[in-house]
Amino acid sequence: MRLRLGFLLLATTVIMAVWLYPKPIPVPKEQIEVRPVGEQVRLYRHAGGIIETMPLEDYVVGVVAAEMPASFPFEALKAQAVAARTYTLRRVVSNGVENNPHPGADVCDDPRHSQVYYSRRELKETWGPLKYYRYYYKIKQAVNETAGVVITYSGQLIDPVYHASCGGCTENAGDVWKYDIPYLKSVVCPYDDHIRLNEEKSFTFAELKKALVSREALASTSGQSKTGALTLMLTEKTATGRPKEIAVSGVPVAATVMRERLGLKSTRFTWDIQEDRVSFATVGYGHGVGLCQYGAKGLAEHGSTFDQILHHYYTGVCIVDY
Numbered sequence: 001m002r003l004r005l006g007f008l009l010l011a012t013t014v015i016m017a018v019w020l021y022p023k024p025i026p027v028p029k030e031q032i033e034v035r036p037v038g039e040q041v042r043l044y045r046h047a048g049g050i051i052e053t054m055p056l057e058d059y060v061v062g063v064v065a066a067e068m069p070a071s072f073p074f075e076a077l078k079a080q081a082v083a084a085r086t087y088t089l090r091r092v093v094s095n096g097v098e099n100n101p102h103p104g105a106d107v108c109d110d111p112r113h114s115q116v117y118y119s120r121r122e123l124k125e126t127w128g129p130l131k132y133y134r135y136y137y138k139i140k141q142a143v144n145e146t147a148g149v150v151i152t153y154s155g156q157l158i159d160p161v162y163h164a165s166c167g168g169c170t171e172n173a174g175d176v177w178k179y180d181i182p183y184l185k186s187v188v189c190p191y192d193d194h195i196r197l198n199e200e201k202s203f204t205f206a207e208l209k210k211a212l213v214s215r216e217a218l219a220s221t222s223g224q225s226k227t228g229a230l231t232l233m234l235t236e237k238t239a240t241g242r243p244k245e246i247a248v249s250g251v252p253v254a255a256t257v258m259r260e261r262l263g264l265k266s267t268r269f270t271w272d273i274q275e276d277r278v279s280f281a282t283v284g285y286g287h288g289v290g291l292c293q294y295g296a297k298g299l300a301e302h303g304s305t306f307d308q309i310l311h312h313y314y315t316g317v318c319i320v321d322y
Ligand SMILES: [Zn+2]
Pocket: 044, 046, 101, 102, 108, 109, 110, 113, 114
């Protein structure tokens, strides 16, 4: 009886303890829940249609090598490594759920979905054996020296978007992708060495109309020229003065759509109409949001460290070890 009473008391205590047990305390925002360093990244490779699994830090080396010229200054490579790691971990944490076109993978090697990645064999082929040893170990060192370092905003991993060259100042995310993101704000880019990336591209009126305006949209616009002539009018600018919307023979077309359909290097463009042709002159390369790689190169050459570079392009963020 005494035993049974003891058991009853114990059982009641356990039930009460479970019942009264406080709900889990929310994790402080500074602590980011991620799988530990050395955890595996599942990479979908488009060429073979297979998923490769590899340690996170090895993957970051392959991304930095593919996404930034290895000849860039060391601090710029380190900044790129931290951005690439943050981007990857954000997807690893969400178990590849976030906008993932490849179920079962965290990331892929297509820049339109994810980041470019080169394996060691691919890098050896790209660089040749001599440059390979110099470049590979330079990048590996940049990754090692920042191992485990990520970028956060309000305790969350950021989406550290980057591009090749902004051409003088970066763009607000809201001007490019509709949604404003507090850490993706326009900043000046004082040392962007963008001149080499400038480009001119020319199209006939017919080519432009075909690429930009549907027949229905043109038909519904009043005052269409019967001769096939085309007009371009700037109707909206972004905060930095880039074209945001252009009326193409009266039909509104977003500059981002124009860039994509015409294969222009950036939305920092001007145009010149002569007879039946339109020439576009672009400055910079890429969407212009977040870290500017040529700008990072310039900042590093002027003495900035990798964390200063990251703080410059991502407004109000923290650089932390996870
Ligand atoms: Zn993909």
